Amino acid sequence: MDSPSPGRPARRPTCPEPRAHVTDILRLSAALFLVQAGFHGFTASLPVALARALVPDATIGLIVGSAALVQIPVAILGGRMVDRFGGLRLFYVGGACYLAGIGILLLPDVSATGSMLPFVLARVFQGAGIGLTGPAALSLVPRILAAHRHGSGLSYVGAAQNLTGVLAPPLSIAILDTSSLRGVALALVVFVVAGLLLAVRLPVAPAVHDPAAGGAAVRFGIRFHRSWAAPLAIIVCYVAHWGAVTAYLPVRAEQAGADVGLYFAADGVGIFLMRLAGARLVDRVSSRLLVVTGGIATACAIGMLLLPLTTPLLIVSGLIGGAAGALVMTPLLLELSRRATDADRGSAFALFSGSIAVAMSLGAFAGAPIVATLGLSAALAAGIVLIGVGMVITISDASLGGTAGTGGGPGGEETDVVGVAG
Numbered sequence: 319m320d321s322p323s324p325g326r327p328a329r330r331p332t333c334p335e336p337r338a339h340v341t342d343i344l345r346l347s348a349a350l351f352l353v354q355a356g357f358h359g360f361t362a363s364l365p366v367a368l369a370r371a372l373v374p375d376a377t378i379g380l381i382v383g384s385a386a387l388v389q390i391p392v393a394i395l396g397g398r399m400v401d402r403f404g405g406l407r408l409f410y411v412g413g414a415c416y417l418a419g420i421g422i423l424l425l426p427d428v429s430a431t432g433s434m435l436p437f438v439l440a441r442v443f444q445g446a447g448i449g450l451t452g453p454a455a456l457s458l459v460p461r462i463l464a465a466h467r468h469g470s471g472l473s474y475v476g477a478a479q480n481l482t483g484v485l486a487p488p489l490s491i492a493i494l495d496t497s498s499l500r501g502v503a504l505a506l507v508v509f510v511v512a513g514l515l516l517a518v519r520l521p522v523a524p525a526v527h528d529p530a531a532g533g534a535a536v537r538f539g540i541r542f543h544r545s546w547a548a549p550l551a552i553i554v555c556y557v558a559h560w561g562a563v564t565a566y567l568p569v570r571a572e573q574a575g576a577d578v579g580l581y582f583a584a585d586g587v588g589i590f591l592m593r594l595a596g597a598r599l600v601d602r603v604s605s606r607l608l609v610v611t612g613g614i615a616t617a618c619a620i621g622m623l624l625l626p627l628t629t630p631l632l633i634v635s636g637l638i639g640g641a642a643g644a645l646v647m648t649p650l651l652l653e654l655s656r657r658a659t660d661a662d663r664g665s666a667f668a669l670f671s672g673s674i675a676v677a678m679s680l681g682a683f684a685g686a687p688i689v690a691t692l693g694l695s696a697a698l699a700a701g702i703v704l705i706g707v708g709m710v711i712t713i714s715d716a717s718l719g720g721t722a723g724t725g726g727g728p729g730g731e732e733t734d735v736v737g738v739a740g
Contacts, residue, residue: 342462342521347478349520350455352513353409354482356416357385357448359506361483362579363490364437365568367499371430376686379565381437383682385445386561389675392449397668400450405457405664406522412450413514419443420510423503430499449675452479453667458522460655460663472655473648477593480644484586488579545657546666548715549650553673554680555708556613556646559620559701561681566694567623574627581632588640593648605649606718612645613709617702624695653718 368378400408419440422428428436459472493502571578599608619639622631651670658666685697712718 343459343474345516346455346458346462346520347474349409349513349517350451350475351478351482352509352516353413353416353451354448354479355486355506355509355513356413356420357444358482358486359490359502359509360441360444361490361564362487362568362582363494363499363502364441365565366491366572366578367430367494368437369569369572373430373434375566375569376690377434378569379682379686379689381434381441382565383561383679383686384438385441385448386675386678386682388442388445389449390672390679392446392668392672392675394668394672396450396671397453397665400454400457400664400668401662404522405454406517406520408450408454408664409458409517410514412447412452412454413510415443415447415450416510417507419447420503420506424500445675449668449671453664453671455479456651456655456667456670457664458520462520462522472651473593476648476651477590480586480589480593480640482586484583484590487582487586491579542665542669543657543662545717546654546669548711548717549653550669550673552609552708552711553647553650553670554677555704555711556616557674557677558680558704559616559698561678561683562685562689562694562697562701563620563623563681564678565682565685566689566697570694571627571632576627576632577629578632580629581636584633584636585640585643586636588637588642589644590640592641592644595644599645599648604718605653606712606715608645608649609712609718610709612642613705613712615639615642616646617705620698620702620705623698649718 365378365382396408422436422440425436455475456472459475490502493505568578571581616639619635619642622635625631654666654670655663681701688697688700
């Protein structure tokens with residue numbers, strides 16, 4: 319550092335930005351894509367396998383929803399673990415959870431016609447896995463790319479995770495149709511292990527802890543900043559319908575003779591394509607406008623599922639819903655990233671994951687009695703109402719009025735500190 323000279327103040331030390339390793343962020347994206355198959359490979363195959371074994375709908379919903387339920391405590395503990403031990407270590411822990419969950423389903427006596435306890439335990443490990451791997455991977459982006467490329471990096475990593483949702487459900491259904499749920503589990507072991515190996519020696523810059531940037535307070539063991547509250551609340555209201563969709567739509571589509579695997583594939587394609595475009599949109603369009611537009615489109619897509627189910631209808635609904643979901647989630651994710659620092663970004667992304675888990679649990683567990691008494695249509699209608707609540711929060715929150723590029727750091731103030739995702 320230069321020595322101060324007379325009449326000139328000492329230059330404030332700055333922390334060097336990580337170099338823009340585009341190939342490294344693509345490698346991280348590919349690793350996350352493969353590892354997340356440990357979760358998305360069971361999104362459609364597990365409820366369908368249980369339904370074919372004549373397991374009641376409410377029981378299937380509780381089993382599927384248990385994965386989301388365990389994400390909530392993982393959001394409390396996992397975020398601080400990411401902040402303390404680093405995203406790469408926690409990425410491997412999450413992968414190990416996936417392998418443990420798959421291993422339970424490979425035990426000799428596990429069968430869809432037997433005890434449901436192994437399936438619940440498997441979903442618990444899968445919930446822990448998705449609660450750790452996603453936030454851990456996202457927290458690595460600002461430590462791999464330079465600050466001006468954080469937005470595109472987060473979009474690529476998020477898109478990779480969504481791409482798993484495109485390919486894994488139909489692939490798992492195809493394997494299930496030709497073999498069994500055990501065959502699905504064996505294939506997913508290969509995916510997860512390949513992803514973990516791909517992340518070996520991934521170059522990650524040291525975390526930057528700038529006292530001037532402030533940080534989130536620790537409350538009830540959780541790092542939380544009040545500026546995160548509105549985006550997280552919107553996520554809970556917006557995603558709640560998806561818990562009912564993933565738990566109960568596969569069974570209803572199977573009964574109607576429609577291909578639910580293509581629905582999840584279409585949804586993933588919509589998210590993947592729009593999320594890549596969203597990296598540019600968030601710098602040019604108001605976050606509020608993007609979220610409200612996406613919410614309205616999602617409500618329309620879910621409304622289509624109230625009609626008699628056919629494969630073409632599922633494909634169209636999935637494409638619209640997926641693209642709309644990217645319009646909502648991309649600006650909210652970037653808003654959270656910009657309002658955090660290296661000291662608490664893991665917690666912010668873990669709470670992002672935890673909010674999704676709360677929403678999924680709400681849809682699956684609260685949806686169980688609704689589906690049992692009034693049917694899936696009533697549960698989906700309730701989800702549309704919650705989307706409307708999320709849009710009201712969006713419109714009433716002044717901090718979402720500008721583009722994500724003009725968002726703030728912690729506390730909603732504009733920040734230009736190296737290490738704040740942008």
